[in-house]
Amino acid sequence: MSTRTPLMAGNWKMNLNHLEAIAHVQKLAFALADKDYEAVEVAVLPPFTDLRSVQTLVDGDKLKIKYGAQDISAQDSGAYTGEISGPMLSKLKCTYVAIGHSERRQYHHENEETCNAKVKAAYKHGLTPILCVGEGLDIRKAGQQVQYTLNQLDGALKDLPAEQAESIVIAYEPVWAIGTGEVATPEDAQEVCGAIRGRLAELYSQELADKVRIQYGGSVKSGNVAAIMAQPDVDGALIGGAALDADEFVKIVRFRDQ
Numbered sequence: 001m002s003t004r005t006p007l008m009a010g011n012w013k014m015n016l017n018h019l020e021a022i023a024h025v026q027k028l029a030f031a032l033a034d035k036d037y038e039a040v041e042v043a044v045l046p047p048f049t050d051l052r053s054v055q056t057l058v059d060g061d062k063l064k065i066k067y068g069a070q071d072i073s074a075q076d077s078g079a080y081t082g083e084i085s086g087p088m089l090s091k092l093k094c095t096y097v098a099i100g101h102s103e104r105r106q107y108h109h110e111n112e113e114t115c116n117a118k119v120k121a122a123y124k125h126g127l128t129p130i131l132c133v134g135e136g137l138d139i140r141k142a143g144q145q146v147q148y149t150l151n152q153l154d155g156a157l158k159d160l161p162a163e164q165a166e167s168i169v170i171a172y173e174p175v176w177a178i179g180t181g182e183v184a185t186p187e188d189a190q191e192v193c194g195a196i197r198g199r200l201a202e203l204y205s206q207e208l209a210d211k212v213r214i215q216y217g218g219s220v221k222s223g224n225v226a227a228i229m230a231q232p233d234v235d236g237a238l239i240g241g242a243a244l245d246a247d248e249f250v251k252i253v254r255f256r257d258q
């Protein structure tokens with residue numbers, strides 16, 4: 001029986017302005033009870049422009065919901081127009097930061113090197129990375145999903161010390177399942193999540209690998225979350241579309257009731 005606390009994180013992507021963010025987090029706060037937070041860690045990843053509003057709400061009302069950003073600059077400060085740095089995010093008391101989401105890789109040409117630099121920047125500033133990995137459809141069709149995903153993992157973790165790696169969160173998000181309604185089968189999710197844990201054991205130790213939480217992401221909904229969470233190496237979900245509906249997100253948090 002794993003001692004890992006599941007992490008249910010809503011990646012809002014480029015949705016919800018700061019006023020909508022306040023209303024949404026208030027709804028979650030109203031619906032979620034202490035027993036939910038004891039069973040599951042709950043987090044939201046709003047757009048940068050919402051973070052101050054979310055922080056004010058969470059701080060002011062002592063909410064147990066965690067929050068974080070969807071990206072981070074590898075640099076601390078300077079002439080990097082449009083970028084947001086680790087010190088800025090930690091000043092806003094972010095807990096998490098997503099790194100290497102497939103949409104960042106696709107539209108912003110992020111690769112293993114940039115992900116590695118961003119993972120290190122996150123730790124430097126006290127943020128916990130949610131490192132996103134996962135294959136596209138062509139790779140899946142070729143049966144190369146495990147090797148491809150492990151290569152992404154190796155690159156992003158390069159030279160990362162064990163004291164840092166032990167708190168990382170890995171999100172396995174097969175690109176073909178993101179926003180498509182085509183969820184991976186629980187067995188598909190387990191195959192790659194299990195392989196990720198195996199690689200962490202090789203790179204570090206079994207003890208470290210057993211501590212790391214590995215999420216599945218891609219068309220997770222209240223109707224499919226329980227079967228995915230029943231897999232031994234799946235420790236949570238990174239939820240896109242379904243996280244924009246507060247009632248649906250609460251149902252996902254309560255996956256054990258589904």
Ligand SMILES: O=C(CO)COP(=O)(O)O
Pocket residue numbers: 011101173177178179180181217218219220238239240241242
């Ligand atoms: O990309 C995702 C979360 O980061 C998944 O998105 P969907 O849940 O909308 O498929």
